[in-house]
Amino acid sequence: xxxxxxxxxxxxxxxxxxxxxxxxxxxxxxxxxxxxxxxxxxxxxxxxxxxxxxxxxxxxxxxxxxxxxxxxxxxxxxxxxxxxxxxxxxxxxxxxxxxxxxxxxxxxxxxxxxxxxxxxxxxxxxxxxxxxxxxxxxxxxxxxxxxxxxxxxxxxxxxxxxxxxxxxxxxxxxxxxxxxxxxxxxxxxxxxxxxxxxxxxxxxxxxxxxxxxxxxxxxxxxxxxxxxxxxxxxxxxxxxxxxxxxxxxxxxxxxxxxxxxxxxxxxxxxxxxxxxxxxxxxxxxxxxxxxxxxxxxxxxxxxxxxxxxxxxxxxxxxxxxxxxxxxxxxxxxxxxxxxxxxxxxxxxxxxxxxxxxxxxxxxxxxxxxxxxxxxxxxxxxxxxxxxxxxxxxxxxxx
Amino acid sequence: xxxxxxxxxxxxxxxxxxxxxxxxxxxxxxxxxxxxxxxxxxxxxxxxxxxxxxxxxxxxxxxxxxxxxxxxxxxxxxxxxxxxxxxxxxxxxxxxxxxxxxxxxxxxxxxxxxxxxxxxxxxxxxxxxxxxxxxxxxxxxxxxxxxxxxxxxxxxxxxxxxxxxxxxxxxxxxxxxxxxxxxxxxxxxxxxxxxxxxxxxxxxxxxxxxxxxxxxxxxxxxxxxxxxxxxxxxxxxxxxxxxxxxxxxxxxxxxxxxxxxxxxxxxxxxxxxxxxxxxxxxxxxxxxxxxxxxxxxxxxxxxxxxxxxxxxxxxxxxxxxxxxxxxxxxxxxxxxxxxxxxxxxxxxxxxxxxxxxxxxxxxxxxxxxxxxxxxxxxxxxxxxxxxxxxxxxxxxxx
DNA sequence: TTGTATTAATAAAATGAATTGACTAATCTT
DNA sequence: AAGATTAGTCAATTCATTTTATTAATACAA
Numbered sequence: 001x002x003x004x005x006x007x008x009x010x011x012x013x014x015x016x017x018x019x020x021x022x023x024x025x026x027x028x029x030x031x032x033x034x035x036x037x038x039x040x041x042x043x044x045x046x047x048x049x050x051x052x053x054x055x056x057x058x059x060x061x062x063x064x065x066x067x068x069x070x071x072x073x074x075x076x077x078x079x080x081x082x083x084x085x086x087x088x089x090x091x092x093x094x095x096x097x098x099x100x101x102x103x104x105x106x107x108x109x110x111x112x113x114x115x116x117x118x119x120x121x122x123x124x125x126x127x128x129x130x131x132x133x134x135x136x137x138x139x140x141x142x143x144x145x146x147x148x149x150x151x152x153x154x155x156x157x158x159x160x161x162x163x164x165x166x167x168x169x170x171x172x173x174x175x176x177x178x179x180x181x182x183x184x185x186x187x188x189x190x191x192x193x194x195x196x197x198x199x200x201x202x203x204x205x206x207x208x209x210x211x212x213x214x215x216x217x218x219x220x221x222x223x224x225x226x227x228x229x230x231x232x233x234x235x236x237x238x239x240x241x242x243x244x245x246x247x248x249x250x251x252x253x254x255x256x257x258x259x260x261x262x263x264x265x266x267x268x269x270x271x272x273x274x275x276x277x278x279x280x281x282x283x284x285x286x287x288x289x290x291x292x293x294x295x296x297x298x299x300x301x302x303x304x305x306x307x308x309x310x311x312x313x314x315x316x317x318x319x320x321x322x323x324x325x326x327x328x329x330x331x332x333x334x335x336x337x338x339x340x341x342x343x344x345x346x347x348x349x350x351x352x353x354x355x356x357x358x359x360x361x362x363x364x365x366x367x368x369x370x371x372x373x374x375x376x377x378x379x380x381x382x383x384x385x386x387x388x389x390x391x392x393x394x395x396x397x398x
Numbered sequence: 399x400x401x402x403x404x405x406x407x408x409x410x411x412x413x414x415x416x417x418x419x420x421x422x423x424x425x426x427x428x429x430x431x432x433x434x435x436x437x438x439x440x441x442x443x444x445x446x447x448x449x450x451x452x453x454x455x456x457x458x459x460x461x462x463x464x465x466x467x468x469x470x471x472x473x474x475x476x477x478x479x480x481x482x483x484x485x486x487x488x489x490x491x492x493x494x495x496x497x498x499x500x501x502x503x504x505x506x507x508x509x510x511x512x513x514x515x516x517x518x519x520x521x522x523x524x525x526x527x528x529x530x531x532x533x534x535x536x537x538x539x540x541x542x543x544x545x546x547x548x549x550x551x552x553x554x555x556x557x558x559x560x561x562x563x564x565x566x567x568x569x570x571x572x573x574x575x576x577x578x579x580x581x582x583x584x585x586x587x588x589x590x591x592x593x594x595x596x597x598x599x600x601x602x603x604x605x606x607x608x609x610x611x612x613x614x615x616x617x618x619x620x621x622x623x624x625x626x627x628x629x630x631x632x633x634x635x636x637x638x639x640x641x642x643x644x645x646x647x648x649x650x651x652x653x654x655x656x657x658x659x660x661x662x663x664x665x666x667x668x669x670x671x672x673x674x675x676x677x678x679x680x681x682x683x684x685x686x687x688x689x690x691x692x693x694x695x696x697x698x699x700x701x702x703x704x705x706x707x708x709x710x711x712x713x714x715x716x717x718x719x720x721x722x723x724x725x726x727x728x729x730x731x732x733x734x735x736x737x738x739x740x741x742x743x744x745x746x747x748x749x750x751x752x753x754x755x756x757x758x759x760x761x762x763x764x765x766x767x768x769x770x771x772x773x774x775x776x777x778x779x780x781x782x783x784x785x786x787x788x789x790x791x792x793x794x795x796x
Numbered sequence: 797t798t799g800t801a802t803t804a805a806t807a808a809a810a811t812g813a814a815t816t817g818a819c820t821a822a823t824c825t826t
Numbered sequence: 827a828a829g830a831t832t833a834g835t836c837a838a839t840t841c842a843t844t845t846t847a848t849t850a851a852t853a854c855a856a
Contacts, residue, residue, distance in 0.1 A: 323717065818835105819836080
């Protein structure tokens with residue numbers, strides 16, 4: 001619905017704009033903030049005063065340029081806020097604490113095995129408590145708790161709780177009100193996203209997408225996921241399922257890992273499928289980390305998988321270019337960094353041959369900066385993003 | 399760059415919000431406008447006064463609901479502004495005049511044959527003059543001139559002029575500064591878009607996309623084009639080439655119309671390819687309208703083409719769903735309406751079989767309301783959109 | 797028929813954000 | 827040492843929305 005705006009919203013937006021300017025371009029002086037944001041020096045100065053008061057920024061070194069009075073610079077105060085991120089899947093729970101600058105402060109990792117919802121929630125709650133009760137964040141402001149779940153998710157009518165997990169891949173987890181269950185026990189705002197979207201938001205705010213308003217994030221998790229960042233914000237689609245890259249059909253033939261009657265690329269990237277297939281070839285692989293060794297050894301089976309993976313990705317990324325003319329594709333997730341790096345290195349050449357172009361540049365491939373904890377880090381940035389990101393929707397009523 | 403906002407921008411945005419509310423929901427009272435926009439009654443009333451003063455809206459009937467004073471309703475004043483739209487391609491130039499309500503007032507159509515840039519510009523100029531000098535718009539406010547060109551387009555460094563046409567399909571038209579050439583002779587603001595994007599904006603503002611902020615528009619023109627509307631605005635991509643649906647590869651085999659060494663779906667939808675192929679089968683077809691007869695007669699060659707066309711579209715639209723989880727796909731363009739209607743009718747069933755879904759609804763297929771003049775009507779709405787659409791970017795400096 | 801409740805619309809005053817203008821202080825240039 | 831330039835802030839102004847108050851029109855109930 002079309003709603004108006006007023007001074008209050010203006011204030012909220014300018015507050016975010018100034019904070020973002022300091023975060024992305026700091027250390028920076030009040031005068032430079034005013035120039036960049038096109039606000040008056042007075043307004044910028046006033047907003048900075050509010051940011052200082054709330055401890056979100058702090059003054060840094062004095063700086064002199066050519067002439068005139070030297071300027072005192074401002075930069076993000078990492079201790080100004082903290083946030084908790086959880087990345088949950090059937091084989092693991094990662095919990096982390098990050099500060100306002102996006103630094104990872106604490107990390108807790110559990111290997112688990114398809115827990116019941118009740119057990120899972122209990123583990124999440126104790127993990128959150130452990131992270132928020134540490135001496136580090138004593139008295140500090142906690143922005144909230146972000147939870148990354150394997151998609152697809154649901155939102156019920158009340159818009160309050162979102163949660164269900166692909167029932168085939170994760171039995172007994174249909175329509176579990178994860179958000180509600182957590183809210184009953186945790187006294188912080190709770191944000192839930194599918195882990196691919198969360199990771200994309202993480203890269204957008206703190207990582208490779210910091211200065212890139214439009215990109216496609218490709219998430220190698222339990223399967224193949226994606227997060228689409230459009231105009232600086234995640235684009236979720238009508239049913240919150242945008243970025244389901246795994247559903248694309250194989251460009252020709254099908255993967256030896258495919259077993260379903262609707263062959264789709266996701267099957268090739270499904271880690272359980274991959275483990276099983278490698279086991280069939282006498283390779284004992286149980287965790288994503290184990291793949292790094294196979295890659296280092298140039299194991300023939302793994303390299304066969306990797307070559308096919310690249311071929312399949314090419315067809316997806318071509319679609320991304322034709323549809324969205326996307327500038328940058330960021331790759332991240334639980335696969336070892338060396339493997340993701342290899343993919344990012346090879347794709348530009350591989351995509352060039354089938355690509356049709358009249359006057360546009362090919363997409364750039366980049367590795368995410370969050371490493372294998374991308375989902376947890378992304379989850380942790382959900383509260384930060386909600387509070388600080390300079391989205392234009394904060395300008396509009398409701 | 400991150401820029402701030404202030405009261406002036408607030409005012410501009412609320413002005414648009416109120417106008418849009420009247421346009422989409424009128425006849426509507428001041429009180430209802432206030433309720434919908436969440437502005438105060440006073441503010442809504444003040445903005446309406448400004449809209450009345452500028453003749454963009456007019457008062458309508460009195461309306462009484464249950465109790466209380468009856469309200470005077472407001473509605474768009476069609477005569478409040480006019481706009482000119484041109485749809486140019488190598489075989490035709492369509493020029494139209496529309497009013498503020500989106501009604502087609504005058505239409506001029508020329509059949510042409512790959513004119514030189516100079517001849518084309520002259521024809522455009524005389525068409526524009528004819529449309530703007532008519533007695534109808536005497537003394538009326540002309541919002542501007544919109545020009546739809548076959549993509550892909552370019553923007554030069556100065557951001558002022560955009561213009562070049564697929565040189566393979568349209569010889570001697572590389573890097574022609576159409577915008578600049580028009581501006582020298584025409585004293586109205588000039589807007590240029592590729593015709594698919596223009597048509598998409600037209601459907602967004604006045605047609606099937608009126609109340610739909612996210613949709614994919616599919617344009618059957620000289621080839622296959624697309625326009626992506628995201629958050630109410632056209633999404634153009636990094637090189638302004640988003641929506642190049644024609645570049646998708648064939649899902650299997652290739653079309654009998656395909657001749658290039660990089661087979662792609664666009665070849666199948668290329669009208670010249672289609673005419674040629676039909677000619678080879680002794681069917682004398684020269685214009686899009688001629689296809690309607692073939693369709694009525696259920697001509698075997700044409701139906702073969704049509705069945706393949708649907709198959710190819712399915713693969714594109716599946717990609718649209720997986721990538722964007724798009725709710726609605728609007729079909730329009732120069733193909734006869736009966737054929738587009740047939741496609742829209744058959745696609746839901748055709749897409750259901752290959753489609754993979756866990757908990758999302760399939761896209762809805764709809765025919766555009768602009769008919770075969772979609773591109774020209776879309777071009778005509780470019781100035782209207784720029785002046786009246788409630789985009790959040792009008793809230794931000796620069 | 798009369799009094800009351802409800803709603804529409806606007807006038808006048810208040811609010812609160814950014815802006816404008818004036819001023820001080822710090823540094824470089826000549 | 828004087829002048830130029832820049833940073834930063836206080837005080838006053840501006841201006842669109844909001845708040846408050848008022849008038850007018852209608853329906854409903856007694």
